Amino acid sequence: MKKLHQRYVSRRKGSFFKKSFVMILLIACIPGLLTGAGVYLFSAAKIEKELQHLHENQVKRQISQIDDKLEGLEIMLSQLAYDPRLMNGLADADLQTDFQTTYKLSKSLFLLQDQNPLIHKVELFIQGKEPILLNPEYSGLTDRKILKAYHSLLEGGQNVYWKDMSGASSGMALVHKIPGGILEPFGALILTLDERELGRLLESLSPYSKGTALLFHHNQKPVSWSNRGKTNFESALKERLEKQKNPQGSFVMDWSGGAYSVSYGRMDRLNQEWTYVSASPMSAITAPVLFLSKLIASVSIAGIVLAFILAWYASHKIYSPVARLIKLCSGEGKAAYFPDEFHWLEKRWEDLSEESGRLKKELPHAANVFFQRLLSGYFADESERNLRDRLKRWGWEAKDNVFTIIDVQLTGLYEGNGSFTKKDESLAGFLLGNITRELAGRTFNHIYMTDVRSLSLAVLLASGRNTAFKEEIAQFVRELTDVIYSISKLHVTVTVSNTADKLKDIPGIYEEVKEGRHYRQFENASQVIDLSRREDMPPAESYYPFALEKEVVRALRLEERDEVERRIRLFIRELSEKGKTEIRIQPGMMQLFAKIQEEIFHSGLHPNELFRRKNLLQELSELREPERAVGWMMERCISPYLKEMEGRKNRQQKRLVEQVLEMIHQDYMNDISLESCADRAGTNSYTLSKAFKQVTGINFIDYVTRLRIEKAKELLLETNKKIHDVSEEVGYRHSYFNRIFKKQVGIPPSRYRQIHQESS
Incomplete structure (x- = not known):
């Protein structure tokens, strides 16, 4: 379970990975996002606006075409109405009998009807005794309602006009009175529009399947509309159109969850204003833009997915050095989890630095422990190779080296002739250690120096196998002696051991140098003891001053x-x-x-x-x-x-005096003396007098006198005894008592009692 937890935790990343991944992803996606947004905000909006403008222009062009076609119909009908070949004498002609004239008229009406698909039919109405209607064939009018509708066409002062004929015939009709230009016409040419063809023509105003187009007469009645079955929408569109104040323009209308672009305007038809309306769905107008936007969005999404993959890959590549560093810093090759990698690394770095600092501080101590054990023979069971490997860890190159130990002792401190006194022993030891370390480090490649104890230290030296090693040691000893003496006026005793080829021989030469330093001359002078030449040293004679020893003991007894x-x-x-x-x-x-x-x-x-x-x-x-x-x-x-x-x-004297004081307090009223007390205490009067003065600070007679006077004061104040009786009770005669009391107190006993009685 613990391994699974560690494996799971090791896969988790901190905030650095997340931030770098998001940053790379943003860097990879921002260009595409900016491009897509730019295309959408600038190009798409511009294209959409341009498409709407094109739609409006298209509507205007289509309206212009419709206007031209309607104007063509008006011209054609006017030409027919003013054709003298057909209209002269028509008022007096009997069309029922004049077949030739009737044929010509019917033929002209047929020709006009076939010339334009917008024309549904062309009729000729002649008012007379017997109203006649050519449509274009001859027919009589007997239905009063229909006849009344045709008669109404001749009313009004306008010679040519458009009229809604949905009541009489069907659809919108162009009416031209005949003959033209007279106040009392006798008939009228009636051109009825084909509603289906006009509807198809209006559909060109809104070519979209969900759009619609309307054409209104001046009385707001629809002339025609595109046949798309949107009656409710067209009714709402008409209501909205009635609210518009401008004669032409465009607006956006919401209907059934969709937006429609509506364009409307006016066109003059024979002193009549017709209104056209075109409503097209915005989605249809902006379909190319939507397609382009979708295409851009698709490309952007694909780019984002690709950027996500690349960012993920790049983030892992960027994070891999950090992950390795974290794994190394975590210890034991295990990864760790933390919210912020660099914060953790910073803290870990501080911990490692602190730990490294502690190790650096402890390194000299650890090295000191190793060398102390080496000198004391702790590694006697170790092989020479292992010892040299361990020595190499402390920076010593032990291969092909020889070793020597030098013992340095500082003397002359207590003679009082140098710069230091006996109170400066620690300072002198500090001086010895610093100078020895500096000079040895300057001369030899590898040194180890023990602590200074009793103004003495030992130095372990290592050097290559060459004859100059002894010369280097001799030069070092001379320089050390001269420097210390020049600074402190103290002397140095240097003991140089034999050289050792093996590390395991170092404890032996260390013991040898500790023993050899006792061969120094016991005098205050700088000395060098070379143990390699110990055989050359003359043997010392044995001597002991017995007479002086006895004198020392005798003075000590005294x-x-x-x-x-x-x-x-x-x-x-x-x-x-x-x-x-x-x-x-x-x-x-x-x-x-x-x-x-x-x-x-x-x-x-x-x-x-x-x-x-x-x-x-x-x-x-x-x-x-x-x-x-x-x-x-x-x-x-x-x-x-x-x-x-x-x-x-002092203790014996104190016990003696305490014994005598007890005697005095018991027998002060009797005749007591120094000699009697000395006899009772088992000593002589001289010893007692000397001891009594040392312990109490006063002599024997003064102490007895003070005690008797104090007892007399108590009796004078606390009793009514006579002064004579008081003097006898404290051991004095009456005459002597008055004199000694006045001497000690300053007033006679009687006066002393009187003063205290008056005050009380």
Whole structure:
């Protein structure tokens, strides 16, 4: 389950992938979207507007053609009406009997009717005693209603006009009175339009299947309309048209969920205004634009799909380095999930930087631990190859190298001749470490330096197998000695070990150099101890100043501090002069320390408690200078002992004085003296007097006098005893009591009692 969760989580992307994907997708799609939007907003709109304009022009052209055709009919009918060959004498002719004239008229009417498909029929009405109608054949009129309709055509003052004949015959008719130009016509030529042909002609105004076209007479009656079965729509269109104020124009009308482009206008027909209306669906007009828009939309969608695929591919390619970086930073090769990759990487980078900083800080400590273990022989079971590999990790090139250890000791600090005093031990150690590190790092490729302890340190050096290594060491030792002495006026003792070819031999030469440094001369001077030449060193003679040891012990018994210090200084000086080397002097100082401890045991004290369980032998073994050894003996051994002995005497004196004070408080009214108290306490009067003064701060007689006066004051104030009786109770004679009381208090006893009684 955990693996499935990790696999699922690793596939999830953060905000960077999403943002980059969206950005690439937008970059890929924006040109197409802008192109499509531009085509739609500019080209499509312009095309749509242009198509509407073309539609309006088409309507105008079709209306012009219809107007021309109707005008042609008017001209043709006028020509027939003014034809003298047919119209002269027609009023007096008897068409029932004059077959030739009737034939000519019928023939002319037939010819006119066949000339134009708009003509449904042409009729000739002659009013007379017996009304005659040629349509175009001869027929008589007997129906009064029909006859009345034809008679009405001759009424009015207009010679030629259009009239709706749907009541008499059918359709719209052009009426021309005959003969033309007279006030009392006797007949009329009637040209009836073919409604079907006129309807087809009107359909040209709206060539779309869902459109319609209307033609209205001046009395708002329809002359004709396209036969498309849209009566409700045409009625609504007529109502909307009646609301228009302009004689011509266009507007958009909504009907049944669709929009229609409506164009309307006027045309003059023989002093009559006819109104034409063309309504075409917008969808039909803009069909090319819609097709173009759909085509553009389809291409855009295809482009978006392609852009989506390419953006997805490009995003994965762009994201792959980030994913690898995240996978590496996640640790253990596992991916991680987070909302924002770069925020996580930034935080991870900060964590890694912080961790790296901690490792860098701990790196010297880790290296120090490794080299300390190497020096102490911790890797004795390791192979030489493994040790060299581990050493290489710390930046050391261990191949074909030899190793040497140098021990450096700083001396002369406690002599008081240099720039430092004994209080500046830490500062002197800091100076030793810095100068040694700087000079060694400048001379050798690889160095390791231990911490400074007791003004001493060890340096592990590595160099190639060449004879110049010893010369480099000698040059380094000389330079180190000169630099330290020039700065601090302190001396340096340098102990150089033998060289080691193997890393496993380093613990041996380290122990060797620690032991070899004790061969230094126990004096304040710079020295070099080359352990490779130890056979050349002369053997030191064994010597110990027993007489001075006895003098030190005797002065210690007498608790004479200054004398003890002087004798110890003489002891160490003589031991240094005769013993020469440190390895010979150290046992002598330890022997003196043992004698001092023996004297401490004899005094009834235990060294472990006196020295507070400190390892003084370890401290003694680290002493390098005679003056330092004297100071250490006095500070760590003699001073605590003398202080403890002094305290012990003070405690005995205090117990003695407390015992005597108790005697005084019990027998102050009797004859008491210093000698009697000393006898009772088991001591002499001199010792008691000295101890009494040290503990109480006053001598014995003054203390007894003060106590007796205080007791007398109490008796004077608290009792009514006579002054004579009071003096006897505190151990005085009456005459002496008055004198001593006045001396101590300033007034006689009687006056003292009187003053206090008056105040109370």
